[in-house]
C-alpha cells in the first residue's frame with residue numbers, strides 16, 4: 015500500500031480545527047488532528063510546506079519509521095508546532111492501519127484494558143452559587159467527576175470562567191487581538207479553599223473534584239494551595255506552576271499530599287523525565303494531538319506506569335473529535351489509565367466530524383468502527399472557513415503580564 019494523497023482541511027464550525035487527511039492507492043483514508051489552539055496556521059504551514067510532500071509514495075504501514083523519519087530527519091526537534099504536525103501524521107497512519115486490519119484502533123494497541131473510560135467535565139461560575147448550578151448541570155449530563163473553577167472576588171475576568179458557555183465549553187475570542195483577563199494570586203489563594211468547602215458541603219465527599227491553577231503560582235504558593243485543599247481531598251491540582259522548570263515540583267511535592275497533574279503544554283518525553291523518575295506528579299496530562307501522536311504517548315504512558323503515574327489526557331474542545339477519538343482508543347488500551355478530560359463539542363462540530371465514540375453516564379466508549387472511527391464532512395467543513403482567534407492573555411492588576 016502507498017500514500018497517494020495528503021491534504022489539510024482547516025475549518026471553523028465555531029472554533030478552528032486543522033485536520034490531515036491521507037489517502038492510499040487502495041482507497042483507504044486516515045485522519046489526524048493538528049489543531050494548535052490560537053496558532054493553527056503555523057502547523058498548517060509546517061505540514062503543507064515541509065511534511066506532506068514527503069508522505070506521498072510512503073507505505074502507510076510503516077508508522078514507527080515514518081515518525082522517526084519526520085522527528086529525527088527534521089534535525090529541529092520538539093516544540094508544539096512540530097509535535098502537533100507529527101501527531102496528525104501519526105494518527106492518520108494508525109487510522110489507516112486499523113482500517114486495513116478491519117479493527118478499531120484500540121485492538122491494535124493491545125486491546126481493551128477496561129470496559130469504559132471515565133471522563134471529567136468542566137463546571138464554572140462567576141461566584142459560588144453559579145458554580146454549584148454548573149456542577150448540577152454536569153451531574154445531570156451524567157458526569158461522575160467535575161473540574162471546578164470560579165471567578166475571584168475583585169477580579170473581572172478569570173481563567174475558565176468568563177470565556178465559557180452554559181455547557182462549560184470555552185468560547186474563544188474571534189478577533190484581531192486577545193482578550194485580557196486580570197489576576198491577583200493572593201485573592202485567588204484566599205478564595206479557592208472556600209470554593210472547595212462549599213462544593214463539598216453541597217455534593218458530599220465522594221464526587222471527584224478537580225481544579226486547574228493554569229500555571230499561575232510560584233512553587234511555594236502552589237505548596238500552600240495544595241496544603242489548604244487537603245481537607246477537601248481534590249482528585250488533583252492541575253498545572254499549579256509553570257512546569258518548564260521540573261525542579262519546582264520537588265518543593266511542592268515535599269509540602270503536600272494533594273495529587274498533582276501536569277503536562278497539557280508538554281510535547282515530548284523529555285519535558286516529563288524527572289517528574290516521572292522522581293515521582294513528582296500523579297497524572298501525565300499530554301494529549302495525542304500535542305505530543306506527536308499515539309506512538310510517543312503510548313511509550314510515555316508505559317514508562318510512567320513503572321512509577322505508578324497515570325494517564326489523564328487533556329481533552330478540551332480545542333482537541334478536535336479526531337484527536338478525541340484517538341485519545342479514547344488509547345485510554346481504553348493503556349493499563350495505567352487515570353481519567354480523560356472531555357467537554358464535548360458544539361452540535362455543528364459534531365456534524366462536521368461524525369464519530370463512533372460515545373459519551374454515556376460520565377464515560378466514553380470508542381465504538382467498534384474500524385480505525386479511529388471518525389468521518390469528516392468536507393463540504394460542511396468548507397462552508398465554515400478559518401476565522402482568526404486568540405486565547406486570552408492575563409495581566410496583574412498593575413498591568414504586568416502574568417502566566418495564562
Ligand code: CS2
Nearest residue numbers: 051184226278329330332355
Ligand atoms: C485547560 C484548557 O482543559 C484544560 O485543562 O487548561 O482549556 C486550555 O486552556 C486550552 O486547551 C488552551 O488551548
Ligand code: MG
Nearest residue numbers: 226252253278
Ligand atoms: Mg488545564
